[in-house]
Amino acid sequence: MPPTSPGVTGEMILFIIFGAAAIATALVMVLQTNPVRSALFLVLNLFCVAVLYLLLNAWFLAAVQVLVYTGAIMVLFLFVIMLLNLGTPDREADRLRPQQPIAVLSGLVLALIIGGVVLSPLPNPSPTLRDDRLGTVEAIGRNLFDPAQPWLFPFEVTSILLLIAVIGSVVLAKRRL
Amino acid sequence: MPESQAVTAAAAAVPLSWYLMLSAVLFTIGVVGVLIKRNPIVIFMCIELMLNSVNVTFIAFARYLGDTGGLMFTIFVMAVAAAEVAVGLGILISIFRSRENINVDEINIMQG
Missing domain, CATH: 1.20.120.1200 (NADH-ubiquinone/plastoquinone oxidoreductase chain 6, subunit NuoJ)
Structure with missing residues (x-):
């Protein structure tokens, strides 16, 4: 065995x-x-x-x-x-209280659906786990900034996204523009 | 011989489906939390929980298929989560300024 x-x-x-x-x-x-x-x-x-x-x-x-x-x-x-x-919060103010059991029920249904998908056989399991160095800083950096890989452009777009988020949150939370 | 044994041990360490099941359970808890909570900050936290469970799936697949794509996607998911939280909490603060109340049942200013 x-x-x-x-x-x-x-x-x-x-x-x-x-x-x-x-x-x-x-x-x-x-x-x-x-x-x-x-x-x-x-x-x-x-x-x-x-x-x-x-x-x-x-x-x-x-x-x-x-x-x-x-x-x-x-x-x-x-x-x-x-x-x-x-x-x-006070519980009396909750007007949608009957929603809760329905939410739990639909959550269980969702768990059953996801579990059915998860437990179905994978097309390519192959868990050889040979390459152990994928998670190091060096491996991630080399992959992220490798022009042959598709990750460089999303990485740059992410920087723009973060800039927009910073400006947007400042604008939203500012008392008066 | 001990080396080959170590390889088989690593191959059988924890089945991939265990990680996927854990991720599914965490995701479902997040979904139910979004549905039953009335405090938008806690709803945001449940969304963070869901994003995190998806990250577990990404990293498990990256490890078990030997593909770095999952790790890259996790980085992007974390960045998007940070941006989303910053903007969302800014929106909450501005709603609280104008209404003094951020119960999601009461916020209907975008209702047609």
Whole structure:
């Protein structure tokens, strides 16, 4: 029985621990009524997903995940929550309360559909996992800036997108133009 | 012999379908969160959750198919997510300025 050697289990155990933690923190985030706690649980969830990136040998993207998502985006979220001073909303004001069971039901249907697609056999599984150096900074940089690859133009367009986002958010949040 | 064993162990490490299932579960939680939440900031956070679950899929496929396209797409998804959050929170702040209330049920100024 070659595939199930005991050396496998370390990665599997890590996957199970951090995958379960990711699902649990995501659930708590959705079920939480306090937005600050939701944001902090989302931070935990993003950390767990970063560990999964490490398991997938995407070291650079794990670092970017922690820096950009938990460092920049979540701080922005927390800043806006505290700026707007949103407390826990009162449940009586919720006029669309009957929507919730329907939402959960349709979510389950969606999970069944996605699960059916995911568990269908892949056209080319071939998980040889031979090349382990795809996730390093050097490999990603070489691929991103290689003129033979199609990523250089989207990368430059992304810089324009970020510039537009910066200008747009300043214009939107400015008190008076 | 230990090297060949290591190769087979790596090949069997965690099945690709486990990552895909985890990603599907996270995505569904995000969808349900968008549907049941009334606070637009939390809705944005649920959208971030969905984007992240898609990133897990991208990176899992990049690893298991040995293709860097998934990693590149993840970079672009992160950049788009950052831009989206910046603009969205700017919109929320300006709505809060004009209405003092950002419950999504109350915001109907674009209703025809």
